[in-house]
Amino acid sequence: MDNGLPYQAEQEFLFVVATTALPSQGFPLNATSTRIMNSRCIAGYTRLIGYVITDQAGNVFVDQSVDGVTYDIVDTTPIVGGTALPINQILYGKVCRVRIQNTAGVAQSYFRGNLVARPL
Numbered sequence: 001m002d003n004g005l006p007y008q009a010e011q012e013f014l015f016v017v018a019t020t021a022l023p024s025q026g027f028p029l030n031a032t033s034t035r036i037m038n039s040r041c042i043a044g045y046t047r048l049i050g051y052v053i054t055d056q057a058g059n060v061f062v063d064q065s066v067d068g069v070t071y072d073i074v075d076t077t078p079i080v081g082g083t084a085l086p087i088n089q090i091l092y093g094k095v096c097r098v099r100i101q102n103t104a105g106v107a108q109s110y111f112r113g114n115l116v117a118r119p120l
Contacts, residue, residue: 028054028108029100039068039097045117046091048098052113053084056104060085064093071097087115 029035042048042064052060058079063071074092079085081104098115102108 028111029056029058029102030107031105032102034099034101037098037100039065039095040117041094042091042096042117043094045119047118048087048089048091048096048115049118050087050113050115051084052079052087052100052111052115054079054081054102054108054111056081056102056106056108058103059099059101060087061099061101062087062089063097063099064091065095065097066093068095071095091117 048062056079060075060077060079061073062075064074065071072093075089077085077087096117100111100113
């Protein structure tokens with residue numbers, strides 16, 4: 001559909017983890033630990049979609065900021081171990097980051113996820 005805006009392909013956003021262990025990006029997480037993904041500019045994007053799955057319970061936080069300094073938690077979703085968690089979050093700020101938290105008393109044996117920013 002032509003909305004008068006220049007075409008903008010989907011951008012790989014924040015992280016893509018498709019292996020059972022990616023220590024360079026901090027996954028899988030140790031017991032009761034949190035990984036903060038790099039902040040990304042979200043100007044021109046309206047949705048963050050994708051999934052995360054791990055074998056341990058935890059939380060996914062989507063934080064957004066209008067100035068890149070002060071972040072507001074706009075979504076917190078609990079992860080049920082062994083169940084894929086779909087993410088579909090409206091983007092409104094200028095900057096977004098995702099935090100993954102392992103709330104279990106044991107380390108994750110795997111973590112996989114894929115998040116994509118959708119353009120206007």
